Amino acid sequence: xxxxxxxxxxxxxxxxxxxxxxxxxxxxxxxxxxxxxxxxxxxxxxxxxxxxxxxxxxxxxxxxxxxxxxxxxxxxxxxxxxxxxxxxxxxxxxxxxxxxxxxxxxxxxxxxxxxxxxxxxxxxxxxxxxxxxxxxxxxxxxxxxxxxxxxxxxxxxxxxxxxxxxxxxxxxxxxxxxxxxxxxxxxxxxxxxxxxxxxxxxxxxxxxxxxxxxxxxxxxxxxxxxxxxxxxxxxxxxxxxxxxxxxxxxxxxxxxxxxxxxxxxxxxxxxxxxxxxxxxxxxxxxxxxxxxxxxxxxxxxxxxxxxxxxxxxxxxxxxxxxxxxxxxxxxxxxxxxxxxxxxxxxxxxxxxxxxxxxxxxxxxxxxxxxx
Numbered sequence: 001x002x003x004x005x006x007x008x009x010x011x012x013x014x015x016x017x018x019x020x021x022x023x024x025x026x027x028x029x030x031x032x033x034x035x036x037x038x039x040x041x042x043x044x045x046x047x048x049x050x051x052x053x054x055x056x057x058x059x060x061x062x063x064x065x066x067x068x069x070x071x072x073x074x075x076x077x078x079x080x081x082x083x084x085x086x087x088x089x090x091x092x093x094x095x096x097x098x099x100x101x102x103x104x105x106x107x108x109x110x111x112x113x114x115x116x117x118x119x120x121x122x123x124x125x126x127x128x129x130x131x132x133x134x135x136x137x138x139x140x141x142x143x144x145x146x147x148x149x150x151x152x153x154x155x156x157x158x159x160x161x162x163x164x165x166x167x168x169x170x171x172x173x174x175x176x177x178x179x180x181x182x183x184x185x186x187x188x189x190x191x192x193x194x195x196x197x198x199x200x201x202x203x204x205x206x207x208x209x210x211x212x213x214x215x216x217x218x219x220x221x222x223x224x225x226x227x228x229x230x231x232x233x234x235x236x237x238x239x240x241x242x243x244x245x246x247x248x249x250x251x252x253x254x255x256x257x258x259x260x261x262x263x264x265x266x267x268x269x270x271x272x273x274x275x276x277x278x279x280x281x282x283x284x285x286x287x288x289x290x291x292x293x294x295x296x297x298x299x300x301x302x303x304x305x306x307x308x309x310x311x312x313x314x315x316x317x318x319x320x321x322x323x324x325x326x327x328x329x330x331x332x333x334x335x336x337x338x339x340x341x342x343x344x345x346x347x348x349x350x351x352x353x354x355x356x357x358x359x360x361x362x363x364x365x366x367x368x369x370x371x
Contacts, residue, residue, distance in 0.1 A: 006047030176370030234314025
């Protein structure tokens with residue numbers, strides 16, 4: 001039954017980092033690939049219909065004035081995927097296009113921009129990127145930028161959104177681009193709720209309840225407010241987003257690695273990191289991957305706080321490295337999630353909402369506000 005539901009429903013995952021992965025090294029994802037979490041055969045096996053391709057711009061590019069250029073390159077890469085395999089992939093610019101492509105048996109590739117820095121202080125760039133297919137923008141990423149403070153940055157420069165950021169949110173609502181509050185600071189979230197005239201999304205965040213004090217996940221009040229705004233939280237599959245023990249292991253390992261580099265006068269490299277990882281694992285054990293149950297706990301938690309209408313999937317495949325939960329290691333695994341949801345008493349109708357129905361509803365509402 002789980003497989004049947006996965007194959008017959010529209011599955012939308014709002015955050016898959018394929019473009020940045022291919023930017024590092026081009027692979028033909030229309031065929032099975034050795035590495036990575038996404039390729040066409042695995043997507044078909046998992047029933048994935050509309051993975052949002054993440055147009056990710058590293059935070060440090062804003063200072064160099066290279067953000068817009070970087071985003072353009074990643075959009076070009078997604079267009080290349082489509083132009084080389086038009087029988088398998090198509091860019092989707094609306095819920096109607098997702099549905100038409102689903103009916104035609106083609107995988108939709110809608111575009112989400114991770115980090116608003118490519119707007120580069122010019123509202124006209126919002127129209128430009130909308131025309132290129134961008135349908136959500138995560139306002140900030142790892143550092144506070146000219147639009148918004150970041151949850152990861154101790155420098156909360158604006159105390160939320162900048163004045164320009166307020167204008168960005170209004171213009172996104174006017175154009176029909178979903179506002180994504182993943183990565184932004186708590187104050188910036190509340191500013192968005194104040195200003196937005198359309199529902200917002202959290203494209204790849206989980207519930208802070210399970211990782212107390214970690215600002216990158218969203219807290220109970222924020223989840224409730226996002227639902228009141230008509231929005232949806234898309235659960236991130238990174239184990240450190242899902243459990244405190246994975247969070248603690250990662251924090252400790254990163255600090256130990258930095259100390260190791262300093263003590264031994266080493267430069268950061270893959271070889272050095274691998275050697276360190278082996279030593280670290282020997283001493284502290286292997287990384288505690290989250291389980292399917294621990295992942296499902298986040299879906300349940302959001303549903304209990306709000307309703308089944310306000311949660312979805314924002315896995316962060318190809319973006320969280322080797323930290324994915326047991327049984328959810330790549331895009332072939334959505335039936336496993338479906339089976340888990342059914343096992344927890346969700347009806348087929350509810351599961352279909354979680355898989356994609358909720359996001360389609362929000363996207364339509366955002367379009368309606370724009371009209």
